[in-house]
Amino acid sequence: MTLDDYLVCLLDRFAAFSGKPAIINTLKLADWPAEFVALLKAHNLLQKTKIARSVVCTKCEEECVRPVESRSNNKGGRDFFIICELQSDMHHIPVFSNELEQWQISGSAIAQLLNSLLDLRKPTLSPSSTGRWEVGLFKGKKHNAHIVLIVDNNLCLNIAGHPTVLSDVLAIENGQFTIDKRAITRLVDSPVSGAGEMESADQRRERLQKRVDELKSKGVKAFLQTTANEEDIHVSRLKQILNSNKSKDKSPSNIW
Numbered sequence: 001m002t003l004d005d006y007l008v009c010l011l012d013r014f015a016a017f018s019g020k021p022a023i024i025n026t027l028k029l030a031d032w033p034a035e036f037v038a039l040l041k042a043h044n045l046l047q048k049t050k051i052a053r054s055v056v057c058t059k060c061e062e063e064c065v066r067p068v069e070s071r072s073n074n075k076g077g078r079d080f081f082i083i084c085e086l087q088s089d090m091h092h093i094p095v096f097s098n099e100l101e102q103w104q105i106s107g108s109a110i111a112q113l114l115n116s117l118l119d120l121r122k123p124t125l126s127p128s129s130t131g132r133w134e135v136g137l138f139k140g141k142k143h144n145a146h147i148v149l150i151v152d153n154n155l156c157l158n159i160a161g162h163p164t165v166l167s168d169v170l171a172i173e174n175g176q177f178t179i180d181k182r183a184i185t186r187l188v189d190s191p192v193s194g195a196g197e198m199e200s201a202d203q204r205r206e207r208l209q210k211r212v213d214e215l216k217s218k219g220v221k222a223f224l225q226t227t228a229n230e231e232d233i234h235v236s237r238l239k240q241i242l243n244s245n246k247s248k249d250k251s252p253s254n255i256w
Contacts, residue, residue: 003172006036011167014105015155019131023049026101035175043116043177045109051100057084057093107133111149114157114170117179118147121211121230137207140188144204147184159184161192205241212242 014022024046029037040046054067066083073079081092111133115122120136123146135147135157145160155166164187169180208227215223228238 003033003036003039003175004167006032007170007172008167010040010105011110011155011170014107014110015151015153019107019151021049021104021106024103024105025099026103027099029103036172039172039175039177040105043113045105045113046103047106047109049102049104051102107131107149107151110155110166111135113177114147114149114179117170117177118181118184120147138184138188140185142189143191145188145191157184159187160190162187162190205244208238209242 010022013024016022029046037046054065057064057066064084069081069083071079071081079094081094084093114135118136118138120138123134123136131151133149135149137144138147138159143160148158149166150156150158150163152163157164157166157169164183169183171178171180208231211227211230212223215226220226224235224238228235231238
């Protein structure tokens, strides 16, 4: 298997958890290529989580799931074990640390990786529910669109209304993650009519206002120019966008 094959398997495993973090123990990681595991950890895709509370006992063909017990040892640490009630000669069965250590891969970690690969500003919108993570606003040549990571039957990206299987655009080349920006640009510039993830005028105004407020709070004096540069627009256009809500709120009596 290639590293891409392992990546596809990992993404499929995560999708099978319907948006909840996928848990993998250290023993399983030992079966994966060391290069692949190192890459996942380097990008925080694999994050250590709580140790397992139960393990599968493999001392007989029953393979029961048993809760993990612990007790103090004379070295100042703790010994872990499970209790087998079926075999009198194997009452206390030791459990080693690599059987208990667990790692998780989460949707937010995948979204952060994609955000970094696409060089997008961190999204201001929080996930609305489990199984949906905002990646960020991608600027194409003609249009802008929010990219959203979703779990359907597969782990997908919603790009301007186009559902795209993540493994079709995410790969590993020369030991590093890569993403097909050209394919994403083509999708953004060919939005599906009525696509829910396209940025509306109100959403754009709200996002830009938040960015301006953020820069102000950080003490950036040229907050308008900085925001305009990030959007590739003139300051006058930025002011027009920010003030558009005020003009809409005017009643006819105020205008005339």
